[in-house]
Amino acid sequence: MSETVAAALDGIDRAFGPRTGRTAPVDGCRHCYTEEELARLSGPAGQIAEAELFDAVFSWGNTLDDSVAWLRWVTPRLMRDMMETGQLLDDEMVAVRLHKAEWREWPPAERQAIETLCSAWWRTALAGPVDEWPVTGALAFLVPLTREIAPWLEIWTRTPGRSADLQVAELWREWGQQILAGELDISVYVDGPNIAPDLADWLLRHGAARLADGDLDELSAWSLAQLPLPAEERWR
Template sequence: MIDPHQRFQNALDGLDTAFAPLSKLFVPVGGCTHCYTAAGLEALAGRVHRVPEELLFSVAYKTPDHWDDFPGLYRRLTPRIVRLLTADQLDHAMVASRLLAADWRTWPAPEGMALEELWDAWWRSALHTHPSTGDIASILETLSVTTGTLAPWLAAWTETRTEASDLHLADALDHWLFEGELADLHLGFYDEFHATPQLLPWLLSLEDGRIGAAHLIEVERITYS
């Protein structure tokens, strides 16, 4: 079996390959001229690898109404945005919500398949390393919001019986239980995904010992109250 970390690196490279034809095109970009200069819009229209990083950050955070064709622009920049995301340099919830706004599921099959492979490889790589690059709950937020489900990600967590995986679980519970958030947990920048209905049953289904006693008491209290 390929090393999870090597698979993740391969998936990042595969993302670049899948989007390469699009990234080499010159595509005119129309956008908010209050926020972007003509030179900035021209840079965004050119080869993706030449787009200055500060412009990538700006596109990743600005609302879609800043652009004449937000889905087209975000699609072209996705490989570079995702690299920043997986390096924990962008807000996970924001990027997930922006990918939904860009309607990534409608993109050509090679691009969609490359993203799906990247999601799975990134998740499994993170589960095998503690601490990981980026908070595990935030990574899970990206994946669940983007794909509309927690099921495959929780299934992978169940089957990953490593010390790193269990340490991540404890960290995630600290995050989800803060101020009782787990009782009505919504994920995504705009709270698009309601996580509690899938998350609570999964936590209670885990083998004895994977959740510490203090955390388990809180999970059961929320479930049965």
């Protein structure tokens, strides 16, 4: 983990305050949750088993009540688990839940702490090796969370360096076909913004020029060469 991400996580802990004692009890379907399970979910966030927390986040707003107070209660734990281990947590699901809970309407210190972590994650991805910090993985959280792609592309444009250049190849390898087709929604669990047009425009104006010979395999390089063509003339 980068120092900036670690510092941002510490900032979230401070902004949200100590996670000890109990919060307002969270309720849910009594056919799905026992009293003991609901009590554990309502208790200290650090003591909730990872599998139980994953299930609760997945069920939030369905078989578990859509309590914003509860989601705020577990947010520091979710963010730290997501960045440190990520073994069970689904980044996209966490982002979708936070968006539904209108995280930008939360107390300013909490909102700003989440924004700081997002910025730290994105800048670390652009400066880091693709196999450890792929931009597609970062965007799979950032776009469902913020419903925006433009601010992240603006930062990418202003970020020099070979690492940021190589991430362009990662982006195209993963999402090139969808970008060519003009349809790419990475929100997974809900309808999100179609980011293909913005990515195509950015690649044409900035991204493709950052690639060097050999950054893409032959097939990927050929498909990228189709991008400037009118949609009806492209081979996909």
